[in-house]
Amino acid sequence: MSIKHHISDDFLIDYASGSLAEGWSLAVASHLALCPECRRRLAIMEGAAGALLDKAEQNGSEDQAWSRFKARTADIRVEEVKPGQAASRPATAVLPEPLRSYVGGDLADLKWRALGRGAYQILIDTKDKETQVRLLRIPAGKPVPEHTHEGRELTLVLAGSFRDGDDLFARGDLEEADGDLLHTPTATEGEDCICLAVTEAPLKFSSWIVRLVQPILKI
């Protein structure tokens, strides 16, 4: 099993700097769990950030800060790291962390909601308002249901596979799409395709006149 479609530098640098919104970060981190190559790319980015830190401007004087630090740590007793909660971990899992914690379990525990035409989804809650995150289950051989989205989209395959044009996306592969790209991914025959899809949140109506009529029209 080798991953062919990776996260772009564009997303990865924002994940490395911590500026990437939670929804996108969930897709990036779940890809990283499955992709040693991208973890190495991330380590290089963090190494570059570390090198920049070494060269950063120096600010303030240290004598006072060091005294404060010593006074502060003198009282702290470091607790031994307890051997983790390994017991609560399953022996095997299809959904990697951090995704599994977000959906509250592995594939067998999921409560799917029908989208029609044999497709199912589960909406995943995040604190960021910028993205919409969902798990999708596409029946083998069927296209991904019509979904309009503005702007960027990340799709991470977790089980089965799909085809988009000439490209095949299997477990661990990440597809990065742009709003202006017209694409119709289709699940491969033989197995349902389960993937994590992150899109930009739907735009809110911003014009005041639309906001005014919104409650009346119930849109």
Add this chain to the structure above:
Amino acid sequence: MTNKNSDGLAPGDLSQAEMVRLLAIVGRDRNADAFEAVFRFYAPRIRTFMAVKTQDKQAAEELMQETMTAVWNKAAQFDPARGNVSAWIYTIARNIRIDAYRRRRPEIDVNDPAFVPDDVAGADQDFQQLQEAQLLRGAMATLPDEQVDVLRRAFFDEESHSTIARDLGVPLGTVKSRIRLAFAKLRSALDGQL
């Protein structure tokens, strides 16, 4: 002796190898004298890093202290085979800054059964990582200023690519290609070695 050590730092600055040694002592013995050198090197730099987002000097000072306390507490967990000291301290500072602004950054769990481990064997990895950290610094020094500037804005200022483009008065595509070119160069510098 030349006036710069192998990390390209000025005399009086600590080399990464020395940092690794000091952190190991701190992790083992909780030795404040060993930590003082680490503190005096990183505190003024982390204060700068924190001050970018908050204009409040006292808040930046507090976040710096919090970061150095975490470094002190986690020193025993620092694994030389997993990376270099400055990268590790950067990630601690970054995570504290993220928490301070109540944002979330989902992370991998290396003990998760679905986690796919690295396939490289660990012979001499400590040495290799130290060597890689030095190679990376060497490669950073060869990047054009305009690329380093974009990286600094991304990592320190946490600016979006479109904000960087606007501030620099260049198209968004130019910012993206500077990022790509910079990392392509860093990666090839490291891969050429392995």
